[in-house]
Amino acid sequence: xxxxxFEQGRYQESWDLCREISGGTSDPAVSVLxxxxxxxxxxxxxxxxxxxxxxxxxxxxxHVHSYLGKVLEARGDSQAAAEYARAVILDPGNLEALxxxxxxxxxxxxxxxxxxxxxxxxxxxxxxxxxxxLARALGGAxxxxxxxxxxxxxxxxxxxxxxxxxxxxxxxxxAAAASREAFMNSGDAGxxxxxxxxxxxADPEQAAAEFPRVLGQVGDPALRLDYATFLRLQEEPxxxxxxxxxxxEAAGTxxxxxxxxxxxxxxxxxxxxxxxxxxxxxxxxxxxxSLDDPALLAAILASFRSFLLTHYPVKEAESFFxxxxxxxxxxxxxxxxxxxxxxxxxxxxxRAWFYRAYRSDYLAGGLEYARFLFRAGDLRECEKVMLYxxxxxxxxxxxxxxAGVVMDEHQSLHRMPRxxxxxxLRLEEKAGELSSDGLEYLALTCLxxxxxxxxxxxxxxxxxxxxxxxxxxxxGSRAIRPDDFLSILKSCKERSLCxxxxxxxxxxxxxxxxxxxxEHDARVQTLDLDEKERxxxxxxxxxxxxxxxxxxxxxGSRRVVGIVxxxxxxxxxxxxxxIEKKGISEQGxxxxxxxx
Numbered sequence: 001x002x003x004x005x006f007e008q009g010r011y012q013e014s015w016d017l018c019r020e021i022s023g024g025t026s027d028p029a030v031s032v033l034x035x036x037x038x039x040x041x042x043x044x045x046x047x048x049x050x051x052x053x054x055x056x057x058x059x060x061x062x063h064v065h066s067y068l069g070k071v072l073e074a075r076g077d078s079q080a081a082a083e084y085a086r087a088v089i090l091d092p093g094n095l096e097a098l099x100x101x102x103x104x105x106x107x108x109x110x111x112x113x114x115x116x117x118x119x120x121x122x123x124x125x126x127x128x129x130x131x132x133x134l135a136r137a138l139g140g141a142x143x144x145x146x147x148x149x150x151x152x153x154x155x156x157x158x159x160x161x162x163x164x165x166x167x168x169x170x171x172x173x174x175a176a177a178a179s180r181e182a183f184m185n186s187g188d189a190g191x192x193x194x195x196x197x198x199x200x201x202a203d204p205e206q207a208a209a210e211f212p213r214v215l216g217q218v219g220d221p222a223l224r225l226d227y228a229t230f231l232r233l234q235e236e237p238x239x240x241x242x243x244x245x246x247x248x249e250a251a252g253t254x255x256x257x258x259x260x261x262x263x264x265x266x267x268x269x270x271x272x273x274x275x276x277x278x279x280x281x282x283x284x285x286x287x288x289x290s291l292d293d294p295a296l297l298a299a300i301l302a303s304f305r306s307f308l309l310t311h312y313p314v315k316e317a318e319s320f321f322x323x324x325x326x327x328x329x330x331x332x333x334x335x336x337x338x339x340x341x342x343x344x345x346x347x348x349x350x351r352a353w354f355y356r357a358y359r360s361d362y363l364a365g366g367l368e369y370a371r372f373l374f375r376a377g378d379l380r381e382c383e384k385v386m387l388y389x390x391x392x393x394x395x396x397x398x399x400x401x402x403a404g405v406v407m408d409e410h411q412s413l414h415r416m417p418r419x420x421x422x423x424x425l426r427l428e429e430k431a432g433e434l435s436s437d438g439l440e441y442l443a444l445t446c447l448x449x450x451x452x453x454x455x456x457x458x459x460x461x462x463x464x465x466x467x468x469x470x471x472x473x474x475x476g477s478r479a480i481r482p483d484d485f486l487s488i489l490k491s492c493k494e495r496s497l498c499x500x501x502x503x504x505x506x507x508x509x510x511x512x513x514x515x516x517x518x519e520h521d522a523r524v525q526t527l528d529l530d531e532k533e534r535x536x537x538x539x540x541x542x543x544x545x546x547x548x549x550x551x552x553x554x555x556g557s558r559r560v561v562g563i564v565x566x567x568x569x570x571x572x573x574x575x576x577x578x579i580e581k582k583g584i585s586e587q588g589x590x591x592x593x594x595x596x
Contacts, residue, residue, distance in 0.1 A: 002033060011040040019584050028058055031581075035064075039071055047071050049565030052572030053580070062091035066100055073104055078396060078433040080104060088117060095125055102133060111140030112436035112476050136161060141476065144168035163194060172202035189220035196223070200230060208234070221247055221259075228262055237270035257287055257296050261303060273311050277320070280304045284324045294332050301325070301336035305343070314344050331361040335368055347376060362389055363398055367405055374413065383416040390422050396433045399426055403441035407479075414448055424449060436474040443473040443480055450488050459496040463489065467502070527574065532557070533567050540579065540593035548588025564591060 002021070005014035015037035018030055035050035051068040058064055069083035084101035087094060098121040105114035118134040131150060138147035144165045151162055163182075166175035176198035183191035192214050199207040211227045224247055231240035244266065247259055260283045267276035284304065287297045304324070308317035321340055325333040338353035354372045357365030366389040373382035386406070393399045406413045406423055414420050424445035427438065434442065446469030453462035466485040473482060493499055529537065532555055539554055540546055551560040564579060571578040582590040 002030075006033060006037060006040075009040075011037045015041065028054070028061075032058075032061070032064060036067055039067060039074075044071055044075055045562070046565060048075070049568045050581075053568045053577065056572050056575070056577035057580070060090055062087045062094045062097055065090065066094060066097035069097075069104070070100060073100075081108075082432050088120075092120055093124065095121060098124075099130070102137075106133065106137060106140075108435065109140070110435040110437075111137045112474060115141060116475065132161070135165070139165050139168060142478075160190070160194070163198075167198060167201075172198045176202055183214075187218075189218050189223060192218050192220065193223050193226055196226060196230075204234070215243075225259055225262060228266065232262070232266055232269060235269065237266045240266045241270065257283065257293065257300065260286075261296075261300055264307070265303065268307055268311070276307060280307060281320075281324065288324070288328060288333070291330060294330075298332045298336070301332065302339070305336065305340050309340075309343065318344070329360060331357050331365045334360055334365065338368070338372065342372065351376070358385065362392060363402075367402070370413070371405075379416065382413070383419050386413065386416070386419050387422055390419070390426055393426070396430045396438070399430060400435060400438040400441065403427060403438065403445075407441050407444045414445075417452070420445055420448055431472060436476075439472050439474045440477045440479060443469045443477065446472070447480060447484055447488070450485070450492075454488060454492055454495075457495070459492050460500060460502050462492045463502045466492070527567075527570050527576075527578075529567065529570065532563055533570075536560075536563060537567060537578065537593075540591060543593075545582070545590065545592045547585060547590055550587070551591070552588075561589065564589075 002014045002017040005011075005017065015034065018034040018037060021030060031050065031054055035047055035054060038044075038047035038050060048068070048071045051064055051071060054061065054064045055068055064087075065083045066087035069080045069087060072080035072083060081101075081104065084097065084104055087097035088101055091097065098117055102114050102117045102121055105111075105117065114137040115134070118130065118137050122130040122134045135147040135150045138144070138150065139161070148162075148165050148169060151165070163175045163178050166172075166178065176195055179191050179195035179198055182188070183195050196207060196211060196214060199210055207230065211230060215223055215227055224243060228240040228243045231237070231243060241263070244259065244263055247255065248263060260279065264276050264279045264283060267273075267279060280300075280303075283300060287293070287300060291297065305321060308320055312320065318340070321337070325337055328334075334353055334357035338350050338357060341347075341350035341353060351372065354365070354369040358369040359365070366385055370382045370385045370389070373379070373385065386402075389402060390399075393402060403423060406419065424442065427434065427442040427445065430438070431442065446465045450462045450465035450469065453459075453465060466489050470482060470485050473480065473485075535554065536551055539551070543550075546554075548560050551564070552558060555563070557563075568579055577594050580592045580594050582592050584590070
């Protein structure tokens with residue numbers, strides 16, 4: 001009955017019934033259903049505590065790890081990926097786990113890691129939607145051709161994603177034809193824009209004729225902007241301004257910034273320099289007042305800089321530019337000022353502006369400051385700045401972004417030994433949370449480190465770095481292959497006078513003579529428990545079992561359930577089980593200390 005209620009979406013009733021029967025049975029299915037109900041009720045803290053407890057008592061249960069992944073994903077915890085991975089490893093036939101894991105990876109933009117999961121899912125489920133998800137992953141991973149082959153003959157051939165794949169493969173005429181058909185069937189402005197965007201690539205002359213015809217049918221503001229941009233690129237600024245005129249007259253000050261920016265560019269190309277300057281200044285004033293779109297602000301500043309340096313003497317251009325940004329402290333303006341001075345060759349002033357951007361935003365400003373220092377040849381200060389950034393990053397996505405800058409072969413920042421070593425260690429700390437790109441960067445740091453170890457004849461370190469790099473190297477990596485490590489390993493073994501193994505295999509006789517119970521109790525002491533948590537655990541260890549009311553009396557607090565759940569979570573995160581819930585009595589929940 002409880003399961004039927006769950007399937008009907010009546011989670012509270014199912015949960016209430018599970019509580020009634022949990023005291024009279026040890027069936028783990030009841031515990032799993034309890035935890036699953038809690039997740040669907042949105043009681044994430046309790047659900048996590050239950051699932052972590054179950055993950056210890058039922059370590060081989062794929063469903064438990066899959067739902068623990070769902071709980072962690074709902075809480076924004078990156079450890080969800082590890083739980084999903086554990087679920088599909090335990091049971092590759094668990095379609096729900098495969099679908100949840102692949103959806104998580106697609107949402108995170110980790111297309112390469114999603115591909116093997118989706119291949120397994122699509123092969124087992126035979127569902128069109130799963131095949132479509134696989135095509136999306138292949139396209140996102142740069143395998144648009146394989147994605148198109150997969151969708152041949154599918155019901156998704158007319159979808160936006162299919163047309164994007166055609167564009168990625170350079171098949172612009174086919175993409176234009178498909179978009180045109182979709183537009184004619186639906187009248188949707190989005191399909192019209194896509195049709196003309198593809199036509200511009202395939203046949204600019206035909207696009208010039210089609211733009212006014214389609215615009216007359218649709219009248220979409222975004223399509224009008226596309227047409228004006230096309231005319232600017234065709235060096236017809238007068239016609240471009242005429243196309244924009246209805247937007248400029250109707251919207252007034254509420255006109256989007258990208259439309260105003262296009263107007264400035266068209267005025268510049270038309271030779272109306274004074275008007276362009278006034279419009280740039282008005283646009284900048286508006287954007288600096290709101291600061292709603294940093295990316296648009298950066299684009300406006302870059303365009304304004306180019307306009308000034310093209311049409312005014314340097315001193316006059318500097319005066320106009322500083323008038324707009326000198327009093328601003330946001331990183332976009334500071335970087336724009338730095339770029340201005342670097343472009344005119346005033347490296348002293350450029351360095352001062354880059355430094356201020358670094359102090360304003362150590363990540364965005366710090367990366368650009370480090371790049372400037374590298375270009376200026378100040379490698380020591382560049383490494384110092386990069387080390388500060390590496391040491392202070394907290395988000396895994398920011399660390400991966402930084403690793404991409406360091407490992408970029410055109411930047412050559414990876415030639416700095418201290419920076420590379422610190423980056424490798426930080427990536428190792430986050431190895432369980434890294435995307436495919438992050439794992440590839442970690443493998444690259446290991447490859448460079450192994451090569452340097454070989455140069456200094458440190459053969460043991462060379463082998464360790466190679467083995468670690470091979471271990472973390474993701475499938476389908478683009479910049480590095482397993483053969484790169486094998487080549488270094490071969491050279492290492494050929495040059496080594498005494499090839500000592502770096503992997504250790506201790507025998508069972510060398511293990512500690514402690515009993516499992518002693519080992520367990522010793523590990524319990526390492527848990528990071530606060531005073532109330534420690535008090536509860538010691539009481540349960542001494543009395544073996546206690547009710548919720550017993551623990552309330554012990555602490556003088558009604559918040560016993562939450563404290564016990566925290567203990568279970570902390571223990572489970574270390575792969576331990578210290579408290580087990582034994583059901584419900586008149587005295588509330590019953591808790592039992594687990595010694596093994």
